[in-house]
Structure formats: C-alpha cells, structure tokens
Amino acid sequence: MSPALPEGDAAPDDGRLPPSAFEGVSDRTFGVYLHVPFCTVRCGYCDFNTYTATELGGGASQNAYADTALKEIALAAQVLPPRAVQTVFVGGGTPTVLSVPDLSRMLAGVRDAWGFADDIEVTTEANPDSVTPQSLQALADAGFTRVSFGMQSAVPHVLATLERTHDPRRIPDVVRWARDAGLAVSLDLIYGTPGESVDDWRTSVETALDTGVDHVSAYALVVEAGTRMAVQVRRGELELPDGDDQATKYELADDLFESAGLHWYEVSNWSRTPQTACRHNLAYWRGDDWWGIGPGAHSHVGGVRWWNVKHPRAYADRLDRGLSPAAGRETVTGESAVLERLMLGVRLSTGLPLDVLPAGARRGVAGLIADGLVDGSAALGRDAAVPRLVLTRRGRLLADAVVRSLAG
Structure with missing residues (x-):
C-alpha cells in the first residue's frame, strides 16, 4: 500500500501556477522526474506508488503509459515557459520494465518541451535483472547518462527477506555493461533488514565497492504500515533490528566508503567527486524546481508544491479529458x-x-x-x-x- 496523498488546496484543472512561482526563477535549477509506476513483482517492504500487472486493474495500460505521460509533459510545457532542463530522473517502480523506445520517447518529449542543458544529467533506476548489455547501450544511445541499480544487498538470505528477485552475482556484470555503454553507475543499498548481521552488511558494502562505482546510496530500512513486511513484523515472523544495530552499520559503511575514496555529500549518499554526485537529488535537497510526471508524482516550482492522483487509471482519465492530473497543492x-x-x-x-x-x-x-x-x-x-x-x-x-x- 503506497502512502496517502497529503492534504492541500484544490489544484486548477489547467495546471497553471500563481505568479509567485516564477519569481527568482533564474536562481534555481530545473529538473524533471518521470515516474514509471510498474514492477514485475512487489517487494514486501515497498510502499511506493507502483503496481504489478495483477494490481493494475482495467482502464490502465502499461503499453500505453508513455503516450499518457507525454500528455502531461505537453500540459506542463504550456504552464512553464522554455527553460533548460538540467536533470531528468526516471524512477519507479522499475522504469526498465518499459521498452527502451518508450523511455526514449518520454525523454524526447521533455527535450522538445523545454530543451536540455549542454551538460544534462539523465538517470534511470533499474533492477539488476531488468537490463542487458544491449538495453543499456540503447539507453545510452537515447541520451541517458547515468543508471542507478537497486542492488540492496549482496547476501542471498537478505535479498530473500526483502523479496528481491535478482541474483547478487549479477551485480559486477551489470555495472560493467553499463560502463561499457558509457553510463555513470550508482548502486543503492539497504541496511537493517531483519536477520542481517553486521558481517552480512560488510559483505554488501565491500561487494559494491569492488565494482569500482563512483556513487553509492545506503538507506536504513523503514518498514511502512500496510506493507507485507509490516504484517510479518506484527505477527512476530520477522524481528526488526534496534537503533544501535543500524548506527553500527551506518558507521561501518561510512568507514569503508571513505577508505575507498567515496565521501558523503548527503546523509545517505557517497560520491567519489562532486562531479559524480547525483545532481537531480541535490536539486531536491536545495529546494530548486522540478516537475514530476506520472501518477502520484510530486512537483515543486518556486515554493508551490503539488501532487498527482495516484492510480494510473485515474491519471490517464484526467489527461484524456484534457485536465491536469494534480490532486492538490500547497504554497510553502x-x-x-x-x-x-x-x-x-x-x-x-x-x-x-x-x-x-x-x-x-x-x-x-x-x-x-x-x-x-x-x-x-x-x-x-x-x-x-x-x-x-x-x-x-x-x-x-x-x-x-x-x-x-x-x-x-
């Protein structure tokens, strides 16, 4: 179950923003987030706004999703004047369940709407079992510059508890394939999974570092209400680690990352140089501007924040009727x-x-x-x-x- 949308004011059907949103626009960077709300399997800890084929229901189509997203991009282009896009981040879900041509069309839609900065950063998330050397090369050819793999752990029993489906032995391969295609690579890790020892965590961190990547994210597991894992914890089937365990694992990771030449630039992110940090996420933390495309996506421009309806069916329906998919908004x-x-x-x-x-x-x-x-x-x-x-x-x-x- 994904979290409920926040409460807020009604958003206008045409998506227009108040004049205050455009004040000081030249002082802020602009990025675009593209949400792909599909996964082949839902992991037990996940509360993101994603859907498997059985959860999707009628009236929404994964095959038609790129065309639907392009409708919101067209609406956004009417609201925001031409403004060079510095970063694009395709997240999910698992973006790479869509075909490369669909991902490419969505990216081209963003470029046509606003134009790209010369040094644009274009990232897609991917599961290690959702890519091939050919698909990664096709992403690079389409204009992607960076891929963030959901590694999570290198230990089979930890991955099983998280209900991740990939083979951890595949990680060095996918990193090599991405680099051969000319893509920068980040690996995402999770610590604090029930049953994960400190030695398990050390194995995961060292395995990630052995690939030579220039960026790693490491997040403490948070078990959200409504997820399968939350039910397992409530029933006593899984036992969550305490805060001391998570602190020990964070400190261990920080030590290992620093020794390998990766330095923290955000509490949960380490990068080899400032140039290899994730510029798109930095824009979030600095309060810059971004437009979030997709069901449940959040946007922020000049202190105005809004969020889209959550279900792909409701999202497609509003855009088919020429309406903004925004469910509400607030001015901070x-x-x-x-x-x-x-x-x-x-x-x-x-x-x-x-x-x-x-x-x-x-x-x-x-x-x-x-x-x-x-x-x-x-x-x-x-x-x-x-x-x-x-x-x-x-x-x-x-x-x-x-x-x-x-x-x-």
Whole structure:
C-alpha cells in the first residue's frame, strides 16, 4: 500500500501556477522526474506508488503509459515557459520494465518541451535483472547518462527477506555493461533488514565497492504500515533490528566508503567527486524546481508544491479529458519554508549558512557543538568564509533530532 496523498488546496484543472512561482526563477535549477509506476513483482517492504500487472486493474495500460505521460509533459510545457532542463530522473517502480523506445520517447518529449542543458544529467533506476548489455547501450544511445541499480544487498538470505528477485552475482556484470555503454553507475543499498548481521552488511558494502562505482546510496530500512513486511513484523515472523544495530552499520559503511575514496555529500549518499554526485537529488535537497510526471508524482516550482492522483487509471482519465492530473497543492511560505530549508539543507555535507537560521535556532548551535552533533570549525567559519551548520557523523545519525532541536 503506497502512502496517502497529503492534504492541500484544490489544484486548477489547467495546471497553471500563481505568479509567485516564477519569481527568482533564474536562481534555481530545473529538473524533471518521470515516474514509471510498474514492477514485475512487489517487494514486501515497498510502499511506493507502483503496481504489478495483477494490481493494475482495467482502464490502465502499461503499453500505453508513455503516450499518457507525454500528455502531461505537453500540459506542463504550456504552464512553464522554455527553460533548460538540467536533470531528468526516471524512477519507479522499475522504469526498465518499459521498452527502451518508450523511455526514449518520454525523454524526447521533455527535450522538445523545454530543451536540455549542454551538460544534462539523465538517470534511470533499474533492477539488476531488468537490463542487458544491449538495453543499456540503447539507453545510452537515447541520451541517458547515468543508471542507478537497486542492488540492496549482496547476501542471498537478505535479498530473500526483502523479496528481491535478482541474483547478487549479477551485480559486477551489470555495472560493467553499463560502463561499457558509457553510463555513470550508482548502486543503492539497504541496511537493517531483519536477520542481517553486521558481517552480512560488510559483505554488501565491500561487494559494491569492488565494482569500482563512483556513487553509492545506503538507506536504513523503514518498514511502512500496510506493507507485507509490516504484517510479518506484527505477527512476530520477522524481528526488526534496534537503533544501535543500524548506527553500527551506518558507521561501518561510512568507514569503508571513505577508505575507498567515496565521501558523503548527503546523509545517505557517497560520491567519489562532486562531479559524480547525483545532481537531480541535490536539486531536491536545495529546494530548486522540478516537475514530476506520472501518477502520484510530486512537483515543486518556486515554493508551490503539488501532487498527482495516484492510480494510473485515474491519471490517464484526467489527461484524456484534457485536465491536469494534480490532486492538490500547497504554497510553502514563512516559518514552514524556513523549517523545510532546515530539514533538507542540514542533510548536505555543505550544510547551511548560519545566517539563514532563525535567531532562536542560531542560539542553539553552541549546545549542538558541545553534544558533538555539529562541526564546531564550520560553525565558527574556520573552514570557509561563511559560518555554516554542518553535521558531524554522530549528527548525521541523529539528523532528525538536530532539526527538532533547532526548530523547537
């Protein structure tokens, strides 16, 4: 079960945005997110807005999805004037369950609508068992520059608990195939799966690093209500690890990544150089602009956020009738905007300039330094011209607590 859509104001049927959304537009980057809401199998921990063939129901077609998405792209082009797209990210679901020609047509639709920056980053997510050397080369030929593989673990029993279907021995192959095609590669890992030992986690991290990739994401498993795994936990069939276990695994991964030359740039992301960081995700954390295409996709332009109807059938129906698929929207201003900037910006290794914090929050920084959660040198401006709030590694483990402290 995917999470419920947030509450908000009614969105106009034509998708137009208020004039305030276009103020300062030249100071923000612009990206496009393309959501592909299909998977061959739903993993037990997954609560994303995705559907298998049996879940999809009548009135929605995977084969027709690219044409439906192109209708929203056309609507978006009427709302937003020409503006070079710096990044495109195709996520899901499993985007590569669609054919390369369909993915290519969607990408071409974005290019035709706004135009691409010369150094555009175009990423697709993929399962290791959903690609071949030929399909990866075709993606590169279509304009994709980067692929993010859902590796999750290198240990068979951990993958089985997560209900992942790929063979972990395939990981070095798919990384090599992608690189041979000229694609940059990222690997996604999950730690904290029930039954995963510290040695299991070490095996997964070392296996990822042995491929020589320049980017790794590592996320703590969160078991969401309504998923099969949540039911298994409630019944006592699976036992979740405690917070100390997850902290140990995070610290182990950070040590191994650093030793291999990958440095954290966001709490859950490590990159070999600033150039190999995921620019699309950085735009999210920096509060830049993006349009999310697809059912359940979220968008943000100039402080205006909106979200689409969730089911592919409802999404297709609205677009077939010439209506925006947006289900609701909100404008983030005032204290909410400050809190959001704090919540997102504090996760970055570059941190936040102290002068963007409210006065009360700035007074609390000294206590966070004393507690070992915030880097004292950065806060005092010793490492840069502008004093900044930068988390220590302990602070990364307690990032939510840091935000609560500053926001309180």
